[in-house]
Amino acid sequence: MSQPAVANLIGGQDARHGRLERLHAELSARCPTCRLRxxxxxxxxxxxxxxxxxxxxxxxxxxLDHPDALTDLPEWIASNGRRTSPRLRHALQEVWRDQRQHHLAAIPVALPDLDYLPTPFNLAALFDHIHTTWFVHLSKPAIHWGRNSPRRRRLSSIRFACYRSRPQPAIVVNPRLGQPWVPRIFLEHVLYHELCHHAQANAPIRGEPPHSRRFRQWESQYPHHEIARAWKKVNLERFLVG
Ligand SMILES: [Zn+2]
Structure with missing residues (x-):
């Protein structure tokens, strides 16, 4: 049984390789100043x-598995990424869907029953709890909801919250987190993450990237870290839709 599968895989790689070479050739002819990655x-x-x-x-x-769509790539580049042909759009959706399935299949943690907060819930009280439980040695930043983005707008990515240390330490939380289907541990995880940025700002290391090894180590101390991350992978799409 394993032989044909391996053969298919190698065949698939070869086909991709050939398409990649053609794409390189096509782009260097039609978009010579554009580099392909x-x-x-x-x-x-x-x-x-x-x-x-x-x-x-x-x-x-x-x-690379959608060679027809790839022929539209030079035009897409020429339009500065503004005009996406229907077949290119379709291929992008398929790749995205495949990716998501792979991603979900790779999630190792089975999600337990999760606890939810009442709607609307008290963000300041929840933040207070996280701060008092794990970060009481640090000052408490201000916290508030961000502005409501138009609900129906589809996003390509989402920032759940952001932290700034100046002029006063403050955390702004994305209002999309205030939806009734978002479990308590995910909100806590986001607040915990931002408080790790606060801890970083309180013990700065020159040139340290925001999500450094030290940061990741702190962040993983949140007791439901793995479940919150797994939940996010499964539910990210819901946030993007609005
Ligand atoms: Zn961060």
Whole structure:
């Protein structure tokens, strides 16, 4: 049974390789100033960065399985990423869906029954609880909800909250987190994450990236860290839709 599967896999790789070479050739002929990069990061299906004349197009490796759609790529680049042909759009959706399925299959944690907060809930009280339980040695930043974005707008990514240390330490929470289907541990996890940024700001290390090894180590101390992360993977799409 394993032989054909392996053969298919190798065949698939060969086909991708051939398509990649053709794509390189096509792009260097039609968009000579645009560099091609392949990604398999699960977030970016297709992106264009830089300026016309010196740009980088990042293509998810899964798009190589859609050779028809790839022929529309030079036009997409020429329009500066504004005009997506129907077949390119369709291919992007398929790659995105495949990615999501892979992603979900890779989640190791079975989700237990989760606890929910009343709607609307008291953000300040929840924050107080997290601060008092784990970060009482630090000052308490201000906390408030961010502005409501139009509910129906579909997002391509979401920032759940953000922390700033100046002029006064403050955390702003995305109002999309205030929905009744968001479990308590996920909200707590977001607040805990932002308080780790506060801890970082209180013990700065020059040149440290925001999500450094030290930061990740602190963040993982939240007792439901793994469940919250697994829950996020399963539910991210719901946040994006609004
Ligand atoms: Zn962060």
């Amino acid at each position: 392949l990604n398999r990061n699960g977030k970016t299906m297709l992106s264009l960065r830089g300026r016309p004349g010196a740009s980088v197009v990042s293509v998810h490796v899964g798009l």
